[in-house]
Amino acid sequence: MNLAQFSANKEVTFIILLIIGLLVFATLLFFIWGKLKPEANLIELKLRTKSWWTMAMVFILAIVINPIISYFAFGLLSFMALREISTISKNVRDVDRRIMIWCYIAIPIQFMLAYYGYFNLFVIFIPVVMFIFISFMLVIRGETTEIGRSMSVIPTQLMLTVFSLSHLAFLLSLPQIAGFNAGGRGLLLFVVFITEINDVFQFTWGKLLGRHAIIPKISPNKTWEGFIGGVLTTTVLGYFLRFLTPFSVVESLVVSFVIACAGFVGDVVISAVKRDIGLKDTGTLIPGHGGILDRIDSLAITSVVFFHIVYNLYYS
Amino acid sequence: MRGVLLFVTYQVFMRNFLRILVGVKYINVAELNKHAQFILVANHNSHIDTMALMSALSYSQLKKTHPVAAGDYFGISPLKSFITRLFTNALLIQRSKNAEGKNPIQAMSASLVKGDSLILFPEGSRGEPQKMQQFKKGVGLLLKKHPNIAYIPVYMTGMGRILPKGERLLIPFDSYVVFGEASYSHTDDTEAIVKEIEEKIIALGVAFQKSKFE
Secondary structure: OOOOHHHHHHHHHHHHHHHHHHHHHHHHHOOOOOOOHOOOHHHHHHHHHHHHHHHHHHHHHHOOOOOOHHHHHHHHHHHHHHHHHHHHOOOHHHHHHHHHHHHHHHHHHHHHHHHHHHOOOHHHHHHHHHHHHHHHHHHOOOOOOOHHHHHHHHHHHHHHHHHHHHHHHHHOOOOEEEOOOOOOHHHHHHHHHHHHHHHHHHHHHHHOOOOOOOOOOOOOOOOOHHHHHHHHHHHHHHOOOOOOOOOHHHHHHHHHHHHHHHHHHHHHHHHHHHHHOOEOOOOHOOOOOHHHHHHHHHHHHHHHHHHHHHHHHHHH | HHHHHHHHHHHHHHHHHHHHHHOOOEEEEHHHOOOEEEEEEOOOOOOOOHHHHHHHHHHHHOOOEEEEEEEEHOOOOOHHHHHHHHHHHOOEEEOOOOOOOOHHHHHHHHHHHOOOOOEEEOOOOOOOOOOOOOOHHHHHHHHHHOOOOEEEEEEEEEEHOOOOOOOOOOOOOOEEEEEEEOOOOOOOOOHHHHHHHHHHHHHHHHHHHHHHHH
């Protein structure tokens, strides 16, 4: 992959320019908004914009220089997310500390499987191989009190962070299809962009029209109005962005609709985990510290869902 | 030569290793740059503590800062003592129970007079992970002697899980180094100084936990 090919791929170039445009717009918007209304709490929004700048830059670098950067970047992101979830988790016993090293060793293996495109091993490595292996290592340590809880919590943490994000990397290893130019990069951009824009629209519609809470106990800010508004907007956007995918019109609508719903699921699942621990919402976290999980919450579910839809439709 | 070694160890290797792989995060680290000379007073849970504090220092501070370490632990063999001194700039003192006071304080005092900074762990030993022990009064004696030198209270959390006492395997966990505001000792009462510092570190911890949890 080099600069010439990069500029030759019109679809990808267009969406990258669009993303940079949106990021510039968002940065300026929050800056001016913050100046005009200093009392508005924009830390969360500003942090999100900042982390998306980083993601966008890594992505562009990966395309221009070498795609292998993407695998390293997603691997590092998985690692930091796993570290975060294992730190805040109260459900794991002190004796399980050493088990975590196996989870960290699993990260390079999983991303290597993604890089070489060993699909069959890739999809079972964490849910099956690591699941059995971690249980067995817990048994070897010999501490049986509450071992069942550790056997379920640790593999779940791996699933939510490493397994999910590695699917984004695997998109880049998918083979070329005749007549579909954007390729894995297009698919990756599509799912990440749709997921994030869905978050933004669910938030915005909720702020504008939100009345009826969906799950007040877990996420008081999630309303039916925000959810429906977000899903509809995202579905329409998916139709316009279908040039990044091999989808037909109907497929693009259905897939965007599914991503929008899956994004909501990821959001509330991570919220529920945080509630259980007693962690506050990100907005009140010390700026610049922690909070990786909050950035990837919806992506943790949409990446897997999207990958398997695409794989089953076009690559199997 | 020594400077190059410290630079490579902390500024190049340790800082990035701790931040990226281990997960150490610094809060209010700018406080360090406001003072030419200081005594860092921190709670102690792990060998990571010293590494984390040394990595927070700038290059010029690094050369002039000595973590105060137990001679009866790190100086037990000539090799261990040599390695400790070489890589950490450590000031090894004896923490024997009967001769409390005198000698160790003089050694620390001497390096303060030279214009150097110190890193102190008044808990004395790493103790149980994530639990704070009663502070020893050495820090009080020292500050009584040097009321014109600023001390910076530091609260550290999470290091006890990364590398607890008695463990050899380092496991990454998110952990935090929180620097407090620098201040000076106002009284001649050793116990009062120790108590004030202890309370400041506990307060830093409470404020930090509160900002993270409900």
